[in-house]
Amino acid sequence: xxxxxxxxxxxxxxxxxxxxxxxxxxxxxxxxxxxxxxxxxxxxxxxxxxxxxxxxxxxxxxxxxxxxxxxxxxxxxxxxxxxxxxxxxxxxxxxxxxxxxxxxxxxxxxxxxxxxxxxxxxxxxxxxxxxxxxxxxxxxxxxxxxxxxxxxxxxxxxxxxxxxxxxxxxxxxxxxxxxxxxxxxxxxxxxxxxxxxxxxxxxxxxxxxxxxxxxxxxxxxxx
Numbered sequence: 001x002x003x004x005x006x007x008x009x010x011x012x013x014x015x016x017x018x019x020x021x022x023x024x025x026x027x028x029x030x031x032x033x034x035x036x037x038x039x040x041x042x043x044x045x046x047x048x049x050x051x052x053x054x055x056x057x058x059x060x061x062x063x064x065x066x067x068x069x070x071x072x073x074x075x076x077x078x079x080x081x082x083x084x085x086x087x088x089x090x091x092x093x094x095x096x097x098x099x100x101x102x103x104x105x106x107x108x109x110x111x112x113x114x115x116x117x118x119x120x121x122x123x124x125x126x127x128x129x130x131x132x133x134x135x136x137x138x139x140x141x142x143x144x145x146x147x148x149x150x151x152x153x154x155x156x157x158x159x160x161x162x163x164x165x166x167x168x169x170x171x172x173x174x175x176x177x178x179x180x181x182x183x184x185x186x187x188x189x190x191x192x193x194x195x196x197x198x199x200x201x202x203x204x205x206x207x208x209x210x211x212x213x214x215x216x217x218x219x220x221x222x223x
Contacts, residue, residue, distance in 0.1 A: 001025070001040075012040050012058025013050045022065040033069045035195045038062055038127075039081045043157040045164045048111040048119040055123035056099045056107070060130050067143065074142025077195045082128040082147040084210040087218060088174070089121025099126035100133075117167065124149070128206045135204030144203045146194050151210025153182035178211030 001008040008024040011017035038059040042051040070076040098107035128147045138145045162168045208214045
């Protein structure tokens with residue numbers, strides 16, 4: 001599923017787009033959905049307002065709407081794409097709370113007064129928290145839920161940041177114990193593991209997939 005040109009075209013920035021996406025997924029799956037990856041996202045320097053709607057509300061509303069279908073096919077698994085920016089970007093508590101309380105208009109209004117990098121990190125923080133908050137109910141329904149927190153990896157989203165005259169030079173400022181930038185396939189391999197039966201006891205976790213950046217910046221911080 002993507003904005004355009006994929007098996008399912010849907011704009012997760014809008015309520016109508018989310019409703020269409022859920023219906024199309026139900027139809028395409030034939031009622032058999034065992035795994036869900038909520039990966040749609042916008043990054044800096046994208047406009048902070050649609051970023052808010054896609055990164056958090058688009059992701060979490062898709063998850064919640066498809067939970068009954070996943071439960072009917074349990075055991076099932078969900079992976080949400082967060083970001084290692086959740087530990088690097090200062091928290092905006094009012095914005096995160098607006099997201100977690102389901103107040104999309106309020107979150108969008110706050111986003112208008114924030115820069116795109118701050119909004120990006122805080123949408124991803126809210127998404128990770130939302131996944132952890134659902135661990136109890138989803139687990140009881142036979143659905144494992146986890147989030148991955150990648151660092152910068154080769155992707156169109158990152159390329160837009162690299163091309164930005166202001167933000168581009170900041171991407172490689174963070175220390176990385178692992179040389180080189182990750183590939184999309186390396187991140188996808190972690191997601192595939194979390195969806196698989198091999199990860200049967202991994203639930204409610206936020207797994208950093210950032211080459212050790214988070215550890216390098218905050219070596220004494222543990223969840």
